[in-house]
Ligand SMILES: [Fe+2]
């Protein structure tokens with residue numbers, strides 16, 4: 308769902324590849340020409356090691372975000388207010404699991420194993436989107452997650468459908484179709500609460516918007532001026548639109564939707580700027596962003612321990628599937 312943290316600088320510095328032989332120079336020139344032409348790179352094509360590593364990091368962080376993103380919503384399956392909302396929520400969570408699987412498969416085409424990627428998540432070395440380290444305290448939070456969190460995800464992800472790495476781009480086309488359903492179901496749930504609900508329910512929606520608005524703006528990553536890694540990703544056609552431009556597009560779209568809904572964003576500086584043709588908005592608390600990315604958000608520890616527990620609880624399923632696959636593989640030999 309969520310690609311915000313994906314252009315965060317890696318822990319170790321990675322030197323850009325310097326071709327050492329004439330053959331390597333030729334391969335690099337061909338790669339650059341294809342990128343410059345707006346072409347796609349397939350898994351079997353030669354690519355610079357730095358490009359491959361950048362994609363492994365970005366796609367795996369994205370995959371981790373999808374499956375960790377299931378946790379705050381799973382918390383509400385048993386408490387959804389109606390059977391219809393429960394069925395919708397279950398389907399949405401299942402979609403997110405599927406998004407994780409497409410993305411792990413896309414990362415595997417770059418020569419990494421899924422076990423290694425999951426080990427990095429479970430040991431706390433890998434990042435996932437900071438937004439999932441915030442709690443879902445009431446039912447309106449589930450609507451706001453759909454409207455704003457999935458809405459921000461769509462804004463981030465639509466440009467990734469044209470990412471230069473083709474297996475990632477193909478996964479994103481399918482994911483984006485499902486994300487737009489996620490966004491609409493969230494908005495619809497909130498609209499129902501605002502139009503048909505009680506004063507207490509309307510207050511729940513406003514409270515949820517107050518808590519989620521700023522963390523959602525952080526989903527687009529640090530300001531362009533502090534995001535040097537983005538420049539290389541732009542050059543490679545992995546990233547197409549800058550963090551700040553995406554954030555502005557999101558603010559413009561959601562400020563109008565908030566009016567229809569009848570909620571107020573918790574930002575006194577949010578207002579239409581006729582000269583710019585955009586909404587202005589107040590300063591973002593980047594200290595909070597870095598604190599949450601660094602592991603000290605409200606739910607970081609809980610999310611990681613729940614995720615590790617789910618992995619351990621599922622060991623028997625993986626063992627059974629492997630045993631079944633082994634038996635299937637032995638069957639033709641037996642027949643022979
Ligand atoms: Fe998703």
Ligand SMILES: [Fe+2]
Nearest residue numbers: 308457486489
């Ligand atoms: Fe989603």
